[in-house]
Amino acid sequence: MKRTWPQSFLWLTLLIIVAIALIPILIDSASLREDLFLTLMLVILASSINIIMGYTGYVSFGHIVFFGLGGYFAFFLMLNYQVHFVLAALASGVGASVFAFLLGIPVLRLRGAYFALATIGINEAVRSFVTNFEPFGGAVGMFFNYAVYDAYGGARNALWFAYYAIVAVALVTVAASFLIKKSKFGLGLMAIREDQDTAQVLGIDPTRYKVLAYTCSAFFPALAGAIFFFKNGIIEPGPAFALLRSIEGLVMVMLGGYGTVTGPIVGAVVYERLRAFLITNPNFSSLHLFIAGLLLLVIVLFVTAGVVGWLRQRVPLLRRYLE
Amino acid sequence: MILDVQNISKRFGGLLALNRVSLSVQEGEILGIIGPNGAGKTTLFNVINGVYPPQNGQVTFRGENITGLPPFAIAQRGIARTHQIVRPLSELSVKENVTVGACFGREHLALGAAARVADEVLEFVGMADKRDMLASKLNVAQKKRLEMARALASRPLLILLDEVLAGLNPHEVTDVLGLIRKIREQGVTVIIIEHLMHAVMNLSDRVVVLDYGAKIAEGTPQVVSNDPKVIEAYLGDPKAAERLLEGST
Numbered sequence: 001m002k003r004t005w006p007q008s009f010l011w012l013t014l015l016i017i018v019a020i021a022l023i024p025i026l027i028d029s030a031s032l033r034e035d036l037f038l039t040l041m042l043v044i045l046a047s048s049i050n051i052i053m054g055y056t057g058y059v060s061f062g063h064i065v066f067f068g069l070g071g072y073f074a075f076f077l078m079l080n081y082q083v084h085f086v087l088a089a090l091a092s093g094v095g096a097s098v099f100a101f102l103l104g105i106p107v108l109r110l111r112g113a114y115f116a117l118a119t120i121g122i123n124e125a126v127r128s129f130v131t132n133f134e135p136f137g138g139a140v141g142m143f144f145n146y147a148v149y150d151a152y153g154g155a156r157n158a159l160w161f162a163y164y165a166i167v168a169v170a171l172v173t174v175a176a177s178f179l180i181k182k183s184k185f186g187l188g189l190m191a192i193r194e195d196q197d198t199a200q201v202l203g204i205d206p207t208r209y210k211v212l213a214y215t216c217s218a219f220f221p222a223l224a225g226a227i228f229f230f231k232n233g234i235i236e237p238g239p240a241f242a243l244l245r246s247i248e249g250l251v252m253v254m255l256g257g258y259g260t261v262t263g264p265i266v267g268a269v270v271y272e273r274l275r276a277f278l279i280t281n282p283n284f285s286s287l288h289l290f291i292a293g294l295l296l297l298v299i300v301l302f303v304t305a306g307v308v309g310w311l312r313q314r315v316p317l318l319r320r321y322l323e
Numbered sequence: 324m325i326l327d328v329q330n331i332s333k334r335f336g337g338l339l340a341l342n343r344v345s346l347s348v349q350e351g352e353i354l355g356i357i358g359p360n361g362a363g364k365t366t367l368f369n370v371i372n373g374v375y376p377p378q379n380g381q382v383t384f385r386g387e388n389i390t391g392l393p394p395f396a397i398a399q400r401g402i403a404r405t406h407q408i409v410r411p412l413s414e415l416s417v418k419e420n421v422t423v424g425a426c427f428g429r430e431h432l433a434l435g436a437a438a439r440v441a442d443e444v445l446e447f448v449g450m451a452d453k454r455d456m457l458a459s460k461l462n463v464a465q466k467k468r469l470e471m472a473r474a475l476a477s478r479p480l481l482i483l484l485d486e487v488l489a490g491l492n493p494h495e496v497t498d499v500l501g502l503i504r505k506i507r508e509q510g511v512t513v514i515i516i517e518h519l520m521h522a523v524m525n526l527s528d529r530v531v532v533l534d535y536g537a538k539i540a541e542g543t544p545q546v547v548s549n550d551p552k553v554i555e556a557y558l559g560d561p562k563a564a565e566r567l568l569e570g571s572t
Contacts, residue, residue, distance in 0.1 A: 194412035203427030
């Protein structure tokens, strides 16, 4: 019973996500669908950042670069070669992973703050490059003709299609995050997070493990980017490589609990709800980033483990049941 | 011969930490390494397990030249070590710490098998009741034991123990000495750095003495403990002490 629990926990988590994701379909609500689309996208982003930051201990500030690149790759393929969306999205995931792999080999040699700074630099460099890269539309970006959506049953259906896609990717991301954590690979990553030199003395090749973790963590944001900009119909360098969203991703991971599977999910949901509340509330609408910053400060100073981590520390029983 | 160290030199800036040190270890033996503080004992371990590449010289393990290999490659070949200053993986549980050793060591075990080995080894070192604790919550004696468990879980052929007895109370020392003997009985070769003289003299088949980075003596515990050069390294010139005493009378 105890041995099978972690698996049951994964199924339970996925089931809850599916159950919630079904609601807008059942009541045919477009506004709820858009809310959940955004939330699930943030879940994907936060869970991916958690693989490199929470499991491996490398804070990736510029992780949004993979989201943007994924969006651009897929958009480019769909626009110029009429590639089917699903194929284009998968190709963009692979493309972003290859990029992360090649980049990771030199950059992951850096430790601590230097790595974090380098990832910001990468995001800014890629954004500048794309802004000046004509095949990607340069500073203007690219946009779809509505006819593109005909292949998916018209624009209205395409929105639903994008929703199904983001649900599927969110499920796969959460499952991957869980499986990595519970695998030998994940144990190696956590050993590196705790003490890279000791991990090495125990037989772990740190470079190989870190680069692999970085590669995995680039795949899912790229898919999310592909779906997001497919739905948007337009992609520009600014929104694609928005550093702000990257930092919000870090806040979500910290808020929920880095290094746990459910932490980034809880963090993404809570943060998104909080933001939605603040933005629509006339008293706070311009303050939501201020409050996000404050929140991060409070977490870093007082509850470093985040919500899920804190619960696990406080209630020993939960350690066995809450991943 | 399981390990052969030939003419190793290691320099840190102006400090010659190891000066043409050679030694060899027979399979199944317990070799003690002693010497005053700063003699280069830990540096020697760091060269053997690949943390520092030596400036010159060669380390041969079971017939293979392992000089300059990275530490993880050496660990996978079957050399495990403990650290003088304990380095637990703090936010992982005791059992996870030991599982890491089993997973990535010589046998490349899968997670399930590694977890079973971890349980066995924790039983062996007498820490089975601590398995679910976070490693950071252990006291120093327990952390030292964890270091040993982690090293043993990798099923090493050679284990390098760096001052595993320092800071333990007499009761714990007796415990760990018994443990080291049991490790040897399992066929693991042991090199041990130790300051606790009676312990190392009791335990070791042979002792190597380092001073200022050079090997000054080697032999059975009896031979080494009567060697004037060794006494001088620890206590200063014994003749000088005698002369001083004579002069005062």
